[in-house]
Amino acid sequence: xxxxxxxxxxxxxxxxxxxxxxxxxxxxxxxxxxxxxxxxxxxxxxxxxxxxxxxxxxxxxxxxxxxxxxxx
Numbered sequence: 001x002x003x004x005x006x007x008x009x010x011x012x013x014x015x016x017x018x019x020x021x022x023x024x025x026x027x028x029x030x031x032x033x034x035x036x037x038x039x040x041x042x043x044x045x046x047x048x049x050x051x052x053x054x055x056x057x058x059x060x061x062x063x064x065x066x067x068x069x070x071x072x
Contacts, residue, residue: 020056027063035065 011030015022027035039054058065 019053023057024060039067039069
């Protein structure tokens with residue numbers, strides 16, 4: 001018998017902020033325990049030019065961040 005899956009609350013919020021800073025601020029205001037964020041998985045020149053919101057969230061956040069790479 002499998003153990004019951006933990007309860008997870010998903011919240012959708014629309015803000016007018018810089019993306020990474022807005023996610024981190026919203027997470028802090030809500031007292032979340034972990035942030036999950038998707039990533040396109042860009043590499044090379046595209047990554048250098050566009051940067052990565054997911055990486056910036058991971059650097060700024062005070063809680064653990066899990067980055068989930070999109071399927072190729």
